[in-house]
Amino acid sequence: MSRAPRTLLMGFFLAWFALPFVWLLSAPFSKTPGFRLAFPDFTLENFPRLLETRGALHAFGNSLLLAGVTMIVVGLTATLAAYALSRQSFRGRDLVLYLLVLFSSVVTGVAAVVPLFTITLKLGLLDTHLGVILVLCGGLLPTAMFVIKDFVDGIPRAYEEASLMDGATPWQTFRNVALPLSTGGLAVVSLLTFVSAWDNFLIPYILLRSPERFPASVAIYSFFNELGLPFLNVLAAYALLYTLPVLALYLIIQKVFGFELYGGIKG
Amino acid sequence: MTRIRMDALTRRFGTVVALHEVSMDVQPGEFFTLLGPSGSGKSTLLRILAGLDAPSDGRLHFDADDVTRVPAWQRGVAMVFQNYALYPHMTVEQNIGYPLKIQRTRWYDITKRVKEVAEALQIDHLLKRKPSQISGGQQQRVALARAVARKPRLFLFDEPLSNLDARMRLEARSFIKKLQRDEGVTAIYVTHDQTEAMALSDRIAVLEGGHLRQVGAPREVYRNPLSPFVGTFVGHLPMNLVSGDVRGADVFVGGIRVADAGDAKGEVQVGVRPEDARWTDHGVPSRVLYWEDLGSEYLLTVDMQGQQVVVRHFGDPPKPNDPGFVLISHATVFAS
Numbered sequence: 001m002s003r004a005p006r007t008l009l010m011g012f013f014l015a016w017f018a019l020p021f022v023w024l025l026s027a028p029f030s031k032t033p034g035f036r037l038a039f040p041d042f043t044l045e046n047f048p049r050l051l052e053t054r055g056a057l058h059a060f061g062n063s064l065l066l067a068g069v070t071m072i073v074v075g076l077t078a079t080l081a082a083y084a085l086s087r088q089s090f091r092g093r094d095l096v097l098y099l100l101v102l103f104s105s106v107v108t109g110v111a112a113v114v115p116l117f118t119i120t121l122k123l124g125l126l127d128t129h130l131g132v133i134l135v136l137c138g139g140l141l142p143t144a145m146f147v148i149k150d151f152v153d154g155i156p157r158a159y160e161e162a163s164l165m166d167g168a169t170p171w172q173t174f175r176n177v178a179l180p181l182s183t184g185g186l187a188v189v190s191l192l193t194f195v196s197a198w199d200n201f202l203i204p205y206i207l208l209r210s211p212e213r214f215p216a217s218v219a220i221y222s223f224f225n226e227l228g229l230p231f232l233n234v235l236a237a238y239a240l241l242y243t244l245p246v247l248a249l250y251l252i253i254q255k256v257f258g259f260e261l262y263g264g265i266k267g
Numbered sequence: 268m269t270r271i272r273m274d275a276l277t278r279r280f281g282t283v284v285a286l287h288e289v290s291m292d293v294q295p296g297e298f299f300t301l302l303g304p305s306g307s308g309k310s311t312l313l314r315i316l317a318g319l320d321a322p323s324d325g326r327l328h329f330d331a332d333d334v335t336r337v338p339a340w341q342r343g344v345a346m347v348f349q350n351y352a353l354y355p356h357m358t359v360e361q362n363i364g365y366p367l368k369i370q371r372t373r374w375y376d377i378t379k380r381v382k383e384v385a386e387a388l389q390i391d392h393l394l395k396r397k398p399s400q401i402s403g404g405q406q407q408r409v410a411l412a413r414a415v416a417r418k419p420r421l422f423l424f425d426e427p428l429s430n431l432d433a434r435m436r437l438e439a440r441s442f443i444k445k446l447q448r449d450e451g452v453t454a455i456y457v458t459h460d461q462t463e464a465m466a467l468s469d470r471i472a473v474l475e476g477g478h479l480r481q482v483g484a485p486r487e488v489y490r491n492p493l494s495p496f497v498g499t500f501v502g503h504l505p506m507n508l509v510s511g512d513v514r515g516a517d518v519f520v521g522g523i524r525v526a527d528a529g530d531a532k533g534e535v536q537v538g539v540r541p542e543d544a545r546w547t548d549h550g551v552p553s554r555v556l557y558w559e560d561l562g563s564e565y566l567l568t569v570d571m572q573g574q575q576v577v578v579r580h581f582g583d584p585p586k587p588n589d590p591g592f593v594l595i596s597h598a599t600v601f602a603s
Contacts, residue, residue, distance in 0.1 A: 156350075156352070158348050158350060158352035159352055159354060159355075161317075161319050161339075161346075161348070161352065162346070162348060162352035162353075162354070162413075163354075163365070164318075164319065164338075164339040164340050165317060165319075165339055165340075165344060165345060165346040165423075166340075166345075166365050166366035166369055166413070166417075167340050167341075167343070167366055167369045167370060167417070168340055168365075168369045169340050170340075172369060176365075176369075177354060180356045181355070181356060
């Protein structure tokens with residue numbers, strides 16, 4: 001292929017993929033946003049309107065709560081589990097690891113929705129944040145454990161052995177040596193966990209009933225009128241706000257740990 | 268100063284026996300070396316002494332305490348690792364102070380002791396750096412400082428010189444020796460390098476395939492090896508192994524008497540160090556095959572009645588194929 005047609009083709013695909021992002025940036029500042037691209041007749045009115053919309057901000061708080069708690073629970077438990085899986089060899093370890101891979105792709109899928117609903121119902125956790133957090137954690141833990149284990153595997157054992165020889169108990173060794181050396185992997189996993197929980201629509205949509213408990217990902221679906229037409233002004237502004245926490249987290253982690261994260265980042 | 272007693276220490280990994288009923292004592296304040304090739308079980312034994320591994324059978328005592336099941340962190344033992352294992356996320360100062368911090372020493376005392384140790388090891392100008400920002404030799408000193416900082420009851424060294432270049436190695440070797448003397452702490456040193464073992468140790472234990480072959484002072488192990496393996500492994504030039512025969516109370520090589528027979532009978536293996544054989548005008552008739560010039564001396568490889576023997580030679584070298592005689596002044600008889 002000669003240069004001109006190739007550039008043209010690349011340009012076409014680039015525009016194709018860039019359009020939604022341009023919309024995301026332009027629509028929130030437009031007086032009359034539509035499903036088209038136009039240079040915005042600039043306004044900030046959409047954001048105050050968003051504040052007036054019932055439940056909009058509250059849903060944001062719910063999202064932060066769900067994603068935040070899930071991130072902390074998954075980060076803590078996955079680190080401890082991964083450390084044990086990496087450093088301790090015991091009967092059936094390989095089976096456990098195999099199951100981790102298996103379950104990481106199965107548990108939160110659409111296929112599991114009915115059993116998850118039934119279990120949550122029987123535990124009396126339907127329409128509670130705790131129920132959603134538990135299911136999210138269950139779904140995210142296997143992958144998280146696997147990623148952190150892989151990371152811990154790359155840290156030479158000699159550091160921990162040196163610490164034991166220096167008189168530190170295994171717990172002190174974990175806290176003073178293994179954990180600080182694992183922060184990179186922990187940061188990646190925390191970020192991915194937060195994003196997955198923040199993004200998740202299906203689980204809270206199925207398990208929550210009361211609108212005041214909806215996270216942003218579910219609440220966004222209530223911005224429609226009786227005819228099923230979207231309030232585009234509010235929707236666009238909301239969509240922009242919705243991406244911000246993930247973006248901020250990404251930037252913070254990049255700043256602190258100084259590495260790039262590629263792929264899998266959605267907002 | 269701690270006395271160590273190893274009592275029939277055995278370590279099995281599945282069906283493999285890495286250590287086979289090793290029993291020996293290490294005296295208080297002694298510099299004791301475990302010497303052996305890879306797979307000899309020397310590192311396994313060191314890890315058992317450290318508490319990083321546990322024996323399958325046998326007991327281990329430090330003085331009167333049975334420490335066989337005491338975990339590493341309660342043994343009060345310091346170890347210098349082959350790759351130093353300095354904590355990469357801590358500064359040199361934090362690395363050296365870490366054992367003290369774990370002991371809940373007061374901050375003021377930690378700072379003081381770290382400074383003191385660092386000055387003694389001439390690394391006090393590096394305290395604020397990270398391990399990745401200093402050279403290999405400096406890292407090694409930091410590892411030594413960390414081991415010394417809290418005054419352990421026992422030093423363990425796991426091939427601490429093998430990552431240094433030749434010059435640094437000589438310097439670090441005398442350094443370790445001096446440090447151990449000054450601190451007066453019992454030290455156990457693992458190496459596969461017999462020169463290091465000879466130079467550093469009060470006593471050497473030679474291991475082969477998980478078996479303890481010989482324990483003794485360097486000179487004793489060198490002069491009177493108990494097996495052909497020890498004879499060839501210890502010594503910077505390998506010992507010559509030739510066949511001899513016992514007649515009466517004497518052992519003969521090439522018709523010349525070389526040693527007392529002791530209990531040996533019939534055909535025996537005889538070990539001769541290159542410096543115990545001389546190229547001269549009487550002895551066993553031989554022929555020069557080739558020689559190497561080492562500057563201070565020549566190494567002659569000679570054919571001694573069908574057996575190849577290496578001989579150290581000072582003075583002018585003979586020419587290849589020159590006939591002559593090999594005179595053996597000292598030989599070790601290995602009864603088979």
